Amino acid sequence: MKKITLSILALYIGVLAVFSQTKPSSDSAYRQRKLTFSEANIVSSYYSQDGNNSAITGGIGTEKLTDFSNSFSIKLTRVDKKWRKHSFDAELGIDNYTSASSDRIDLKANSSASYNDTRIYPSLNWTMEDDKKGLTWGAGASASREFDYLSFGSQVNVAKKTKNRMGEYGVKLFTYLDNLKLIYPIELRTGAFIPRGEDYPMAARNTFGSTFSYNQIINAQLQISILTDVILQQGYLGLPFHRVYFTDNSVHVEKLPDSRLKTPISIRASYFAGDHLILRGYYRYYQDDWGMTAHTISLEPVIKTTAFFSVSPFYRFYSQQATKYFAPYQQHTAANTYYTSNFDLSTFTSHFYGAGIRMAPPNGILGWQHLGALELRYGHYSRSNNMQSDIVTLNLTIK
Amino acid sequence: MNFSFRYTNYFTNLSSPARLLITAGLIFICLSSCTTVKEYQKNKLNDSEMILSNRKIEKTELSFMSYREGASGANAGKSGGGCGCN
Numbered sequence: 157m158k159k160i161t162l163s164i165l166a167l168y169i170g171v172l173a174v175f176s177q178t179k180p181s182s183d184s185a186y187r188q189r190k191l192t193f194s195e196a197n198i199v200s201s202y203y204s205q206d207g208n209n210s211a212i213t214g215g216i217g218t219e220k221l222t223d224f225s226n227s228f229s230i231k232l233t234r235v236d237k238k239w240r241k242h243s244f245d246a247e248l249g250i251d252n253y254t255s256a257s258s259d260r261i262d263l264k265a266n267s268s269a270s271y272n273d274t275r276i277y278p279s280l281n282w283t284m285e286d287d288k289k290g291l292t293w294g295a296g297a298s299a300s301r302e303f304d305y306l307s308f309g310s311q312v313n314v315a316k317k318t319k320n321r322m323g324e325y326g327v328k329l330f331t332y333l334d335n336l337k338l339i340y341p342i343e344l345r346t347g348a349f350i351p352r353g354e355d356y357p358m359a360a361r362n363t364f365g366s367t368f369s370y371n372q373i374i375n376a377q378l379q380i381s382i383l384t385d386v387i388l389q390q391g392y393l394g395l396p397f398h399r400v401y402f403t404d405n406s407v408h409v410e411k412l413p414d415s416r417l418k419t420p421i422s423i424r425a426s427y428f429a430g431d432h433l434i435l436r437g438y439y440r441y442y443q444d445d446w447g448m449t450a451h452t453i454s455l456e457p458v459i460k461t462t463a464f465f466s467v468s469p470f471y472r473f474y475s476q477q478a479t480k481y482f483a484p485y486q487q488h489t490a491a492n493t494y495y496t497s498n499f500d501l502s503t504f505t506s507h508f509y510g511a512g513i514r515m516a517p518p519n520g521i522l523g524w525q526h527l528g529a530l531e532l533r534y535g536h537y538s539r540s541n542n543m544q545s546d547i548v549t550l551n552l553t554i555k
Numbered sequence: 556m557n558f559s560f561r562y563t564n565y566f567t568n569l570s571s572p573a574r575l576l577i578t579a580g581l582i583f584i585c586l587s588s589c590t591t592v593k594e595y596q597k598n599k600l601n602d603s604e605m606i607l608s609n610r611k612i613e614k615t616e617l618s619f620m621s622y623r624e625g626a627s628g629a630n631a632g633k634s635g636g637g638c639g640c641n
Contacts, residue, residue: 199614205619225615375590376599379605383629420628448626450625474620474626500622500623547615
C-alpha cells in the first residue's frame with residue numbers, strides 16, 4: 157500500500173512538473189529566431205574648412221573645403237536556439253565634397269572636374285554575443301569609392317569577459333585593400349603618367365592592423381578602457397597630386413616611403429560623478445616609424461538635466477611632432493630621399509571645442525513614438541598653423 | 556597653450572622605460588582599486604552616455620581629424636582606407 161501511495165505521489169508530482177514548465181512552444185522559439193528591427197540611425201553633417209597651406213600647391217595656397225556627409229544605418233537582431241544574440245548592422249554613407257585646392261591640380265584651370273566629388277561607402281557588420289560564456293564574436297566588410305580611390309575593408313573581432321565579469325579582453329584584426337588613380341599635377345604628367353582619357357595609371361595601398369583592448373569596471377560609477385593598435389601600411393602612401401617645391405624652385409611630386417608602422421595607445425574613462433553629471437575622458441599617445449609622435453587629450457562632461465535631456469560641452473587638445481620627411485614650401489633639396497610639404501604631417505597643435513545636446517523622451521521626439529532620440533552637435537577646430545574648420549552634425553535615432 | 560606644451564614635452568622627454576613605468580603604475584593603481592559590482596548595481600554603468608567607445612554622432616569628426624592630423628588609431632574607429640585628399 158505504501159508503495160502504491162508513493163508511486164501515485166511520484167506520478168502526480170511528475171505530471172505537475174510537466175504542466176508547470178513553460179511550454180517550449182514552436183511559436184516562442186519562432187519568435188526568438190525571427191530577425192527583428194532594433195534601431196536605425198540617420199547621421200548628417202556639414203563640414204567647412206579654410207587655411208593657407210595646401211599640399212596640392214606645395215604647402216602654400218587655399219585649403220578651402222566643404223563636405224556634406226549623410227549616412228543611414230539599420231540594426232537588426234535575433235536570438236538563436238542557444239540564446240546567443242546576433243546583431244546585423246548595415247550602413248550606407250554618401251559624402252559630397254568640394255575642394256578649392258583639388259581644383260589646383262591644373263594650375264591654369266579656373267574650375268575643373270577635381271573641384272568636387274562624391275564618396276559612397278557601404279558597410280556590413282555582424283556581432284554575436286554569448287552572454288552565458290561572456291564571449292562576443294564579430295565580423296564585417298566595407299567598401300569606399302570616389303573618383304580616384306577605391307577601398308575594400310574587412311575585419312574580425314573577438315572579446316571575452318573575465319571570470320567575475322568586471323573586465324573584458326578584446327582582439328580585432330582588420331585590413332583595407334585600396335587602389336588609387338595616379339592623377340599627377342598637369343605640368344608633371346610625362347611618359348607613363350599621361351592618362352588615356354579616364355584611364356589613369358593605378359597604385360595599391362594596403363593596411364593591415366590589429367587592435368588589443370581591455371575594459372575594466374572599477375566601481376559602480378567608473379569604468380575604463382585601454383586600447384592599442386599595431387597598424388602597418390604598405391604601398392603608395394603619398395598622394396600623386398601633392399606638389400613639393402625644392403629650394404631651386406623646381407617642382408616635384410610628393411615622395412614618401414612605401415611602408416609605415418603606427419603604434420598608438422589610448423586610455424578612455426567614463427565616470428558617473430553625480431545624479432546629473434557624467435565625465436568622459438580620453439588620452440592617446442601615438443608614434444610611427446616616420447618619426448611622428450602625437451598626444452591627444454579630450455574631456456567631455458555630460459550634464460543630464462533630466463533623464464531624457466543632456467547637454468555636453470567638449471574640449472580636445474592635440475599636439476604632434478612633424479614627420480622627418482616634412483619641410484615647408486621651397487625648403488627641400490635634391491639631397492632628400494623622401495619629401496612632402498603636406499602640413500597635415502607638420503608640427504602643430506590643435507584645439508577642438510563645442511557642445512552637443514541629446515533628447516530621448518520616452519514618448520518620442522515631438523510625440524512621434526518611433527523617433528527615439530535626437531542629437532545635435534557643433535564643433536570648432538583650430539590649428540596653430542591657421543587652419544580653421546567648423547562642423548555641425550545631426551543624429552536621428554529611429555526605434 | 557604653453558602650459559600644455561610644457562607638460563606634453565616633460566612626458567615625451569622621459570625615456571621609454573620611464574614612460575612605460577608611469578603608465579603601468581597608473582593602470583595598476585586603477586585596477587587594484589576595483590570592487591566587484593553586482594548586476595543590479597550597474598544602472599549607472601549601463602547609461603547610454605557611459606559607453607567606452609565613440610558615438611555615432613562623432614563619426615564625421617573623427618573622420619576629418621584622421622585626415623587633418625598625422626596621428627590616427629587607438630580610438631576604435633577606422634584606421635585606414637580612403638584618401639583624404641584636398
